[in-house]
Amino acid sequence: MLNKLNYRDLRALYVFTVVADCKGVSAAQTILDMAQPAISNQLKYLEDKFGFTLCLRGRSGFSLTKEGEEVYSACLQLAGDLDQFYQEILQIQKVSSTLSGELNIALIDELPLILKKQISNTIARFYQEYPLVALNIEILSPHEIESRILNNRLDIGIGYFSQQLKEILYKQLIDERQQIYCSQAHPLAIKDKIDVEELLHHHSWVRRGYNLDPEIVPIRPSKLTATAKQMETTLLFIMAGTHLGYLPVDYATPYVKEGVIIPISEEFSYSVSHHLITKNPNSPLIKIFMKKLLLLP
Incomplete structure (x- = not known):
């Protein structure tokens, strides 16, 4: 019974897909840079693992079985998913290498130690991925933090705030x-x-x-x-x-x-509850820092 795929399975599925595209083992040799026996072994490995025949090959020519056609279709979908994954990784690399600017943050004095560790870990992860961004952090009173957030002079505030203002987003931390x-x-x-x-x-x-x-x-x-x-x-x-x-x-x-x-x-x-507050949660830099601090996906 098939439980899960491993690296060898993915390699064998790639070989099967190329063979199906080329409509035969011999024609696939050049593309795969593999000898015919090696290709045949990969196909047999899949058939043994799946428990059914994928293709018919012999004097009458090459053809996929009904199950082989379905596996081939699934392979095309998997290839599309992997390509989408690759494109997303490229986009992440592009964003992390080009994202720049400043992120202005204020904290109240003497936050809980566990929250200090959480913030410092967030700073480390942030700079690792976005080295061109400058983080500016200062200590202010809760009133000053809220006032600067409202006046767009501050991007993120962290601390205890006695009342929640409707213009500001509050995310509870600890x-x-x-x-x-x-x-x-x-x-x-x-x-x-x-x-x-x-x-x-x-x-x-x-x-x-x-x-x-x-x-x-x-x-x-x-x-x-x-x-x-x-x-x-x-x-x-x-x-x-x-x-x-x-x-x-x-x-x-x-x-x-x-x-x-x-x-x-x-x-x-x-x-008392400490919160992260911001007025512009959809700003790219603010959104990224919030996700990392709140451990969001």
Whole structure:
């Protein structure tokens, strides 16, 4: 029973097709540059594998059997499919060797490590296939990213965006958990059980410099006495022992291991979704980068 084709099968099918086109083994010798016994062996190999006779050859001349005609027709279709495949490869080579220009990308600061790896792998694959394209990447706030996307000053943005604007396409990438942290010197660091009233109203908090979706954040501290626009500056306020604040667990973990900060009140943690955003998803460069980052076919 025939299970699948291998390289030898494809070679034998090519020999059979040439023999059928030439209407005989002898006439096919020159084209194939093969001796008659070798050609006959290829035909016999196919007939043994398929379990039926492909052609009649002898004193009465050469002719294809009914099954041989059907196999010949299938071979022509296969040859057409292979030619289409070859043309597509040529087109890919042409595009990859000639595609040029710039792709302007912005990220928010301190993305999750797994997302950083995903982006760096995408950059590597992109440059391997499109070496003439320049990728320009910078760090901006979510608001700045969305604003530049809307004004066509940016091609792609990656990060957390609290609200989705109808003019922009959003593609979800990864979720990230946010946790409350304080320093080892903070009064709450030594408490086994933390009173919610004290947590929310008796201690100072540092807030991020951009708005978070109020439906996602589970608490509303009353003493927001500091603002930090980057993750690094949020961490500084927490390390100072003067403020409580949220940090991504992935970002904070190394500092927790060093004993610099500690997580508290895990019941008030929450998750945010990071997205790739663009205004022009059909632009060739943007489309290619999106496919590679999102691992699309």
